[in-house]
Amino acid sequence: MRTRQWLLPALAGLLGFAAVALCVVYAVSFRGGHGVAAITAIGGPFTLIDDTGAKVTEQTLAGKPYTMYFGYTFCPDVCPTTLLDLSRWIKKLGPDADKLNYVFVTVDPERDTVQSMHAYLSSFDKHIRGYTGTPAEIAQIAKAYRVYYKKIPTDDGSYTMDHSAIIYLMGPDNKFVTVIPYQEDDASAIAKLKSLSGMPPTS
Amino acid sequence: MRTFSKLAFAALLIGFAAPALAQGASSTSITVQQPWSRATPNGAKTGAVYMTIDNKSGTADALTGASSDVADKVQVHEMKVENGIMQMREITGGLPVPANGSVVLKPGSYHVMLIGLKKQLTAGETFPLKLTFAKAGTISVTVPVQAMGANMAAPNDKGGMGNMGGTGNSNSSGGMGKMEMK
Numbered sequence: 001m002r003t004r005q006w007l008l009p010a011l012a013g014l015l016g017f018a019a020v021a022l023c024v025v026y027a028v029s030f031r032g033g034h035g036v037a038a039i040t041a042i043g044g045p046f047t048l049i050d051d052t053g054a055k056v057t058e059q060t061l062a063g064k065p066y067t068m069y070f071g072y073t074f075c076p077d078v079c080p081t082t083l084l085d086l087s088r089w090i091k092k093l094g095p096d097a098d099k100l101n102y103v104f105v106t107v108d109p110e111r112d113t114v115q116s117m118h119a120y121l122s123s124f125d126k127h128i129r130g131y132t133g134t135p136a137e138i139a140q141i142a143k144a145y146r147v148y149y150k151k152i153p154t155d156d157g158s159y160t161m162d163h164s165a166i167i168y169l170m171g172p173d174n175k176f177v178t179v180i181p182y183q184e185d186d187a188s189a190i191a192k193l194k195s196l197s198g199m200p201p202t203s
Numbered sequence: 204m205r206t207f208s209k210l211a212f213a214a215l216l217i218g219f220a221a222p223a224l225a226q227g228a229s230s231t232s233i234t235v236q237q238p239w240s241r242a243t244p245n246g247a248k249t250g251a252v253y254m255t256i257d258n259k260s261g262t263a264d265a266l267t268g269a270s271s272d273v274a275d276k277v278q279v280h281e282m283k284v285e286n287g288i289m290q291m292r293e294i295t296g297g298l299p300v301p302a303n304g305s306v307v308l309k310p311g312s313y314h315v316m317l318i319g320l321k322k323q324l325t326a327g328e329t330f331p332l333k334l335t336f337a338k339a340g341t342i343s344v345t346v347p348v349q350a351m352g353a354n355m356a357a358p359n360d361k362g363g364m365g366n367m368g369g370t371g372n373s374n375s376s377g378g379m380g381k382m383e384m385k
Binding site: 073074075076077078080081083084088111116119120121122123124148152154155156158160161162163164165166181182183 | 244250290
């Protein structure tokens with residue numbers, strides 16, 4: 001019974017991971033540094049609302065590199081842990097922290113409103129912005145970023161969410177750079193963020 | 204840091220004394236060691252409680268349910284991150300506590316999930332939690348709240364001193380014994 005429960009998400013996870021891995025290889029090979037135009041499969045247009053109620057699109061983020069993490073506020077463990085990790089790294093970046101934008105996108109738009117996202121993020125570094133939207137808008141950005149998420153009903157009529165637990169690092173051109181996997185060690189994560197913050201901004 | 208080493212030393216002493224205490228406390232089998240929870244972000248509707256459950260009897264038991272004043276619902280969950288995907292499931296058939304063994308609830312693994320938090324959990328406070336076992340009945344523990352970034356129970360944690368439960372003849376001895384230093 002329990003094995004069956006895990007089977008589907010595990011398979012989907014495997015597929016998702018393979019897709020991400022492929023994209024990484026793809027992206028890295030094109031980012032080889034010969035001035036070849038970067039062709040990446042992660043990222044794309046979106047329209048959402050941030051936790052202050054303002055409309056945001058990929059153009060809002062263009063010009064500065066950014067990190068993007070998908071989660072939800074009903075998440076008891078992985079999401080607060082990741083957002084705390086990120087908050088610690090942002091602090092360690094010092095003045096370089098302002099060279100990046102940091103985005104937390106909900107995969108649970110039905111429960112994560114503008115207000116609840118804003119309240120939730122007040123517990124973390126103030127650089128981190130929350131994005132929510134309609135279920136269709138969230139589906140679109142998740143598809144663009146190759147993010148896996150799935151609503152898992154619970155016995156009591158409620159639900160939890162399975163979701164990708166990876167932080168995406170994106171360039172100022174909205175193009176995929178690399179990822180920080182779940183529970184990456186501080187030194188490695190900070191090195192990646194430092195490197196990202198060194199990417200020249202575009203206008 | 205010096206305070207920490209003193210506390211660690213004190214905890215170590217308690218740790219040595221604990222096996223005797225735990226065994227002497229009751230003839231029953233289940234003890235709950237070092238329950239703890241994490242402070243929750245502002246407005247968060249969920250929280251998690253971690254602990255080690257020891258079974259000193261030759262009969263397997265299972266954690267079948269839980270309740271607390273701080274949440275509408277309390278469930279036992281399993282969480283794992285596999286291939287970069289976070290997955291969480293309610294354990295509906297009860298979490299097995301093997302005979303003469305133990306089960307560890309910790310971040311990234313099993314946890315008691317608080318759903319519909321009535322208030323934000325803040326570091327330093329405690330709250331009551333009732334755990335129901337298939338055989339041992341109900342065990343009440345007091346759960347201390349650690350900082351949001353905590354990854355284990357505080358070494359000087361005295362919380363979780365168990366009271367006699369409502370239905371069972373069980374007893375718990377939280378806050379003593381196993382040190383999970385990392």
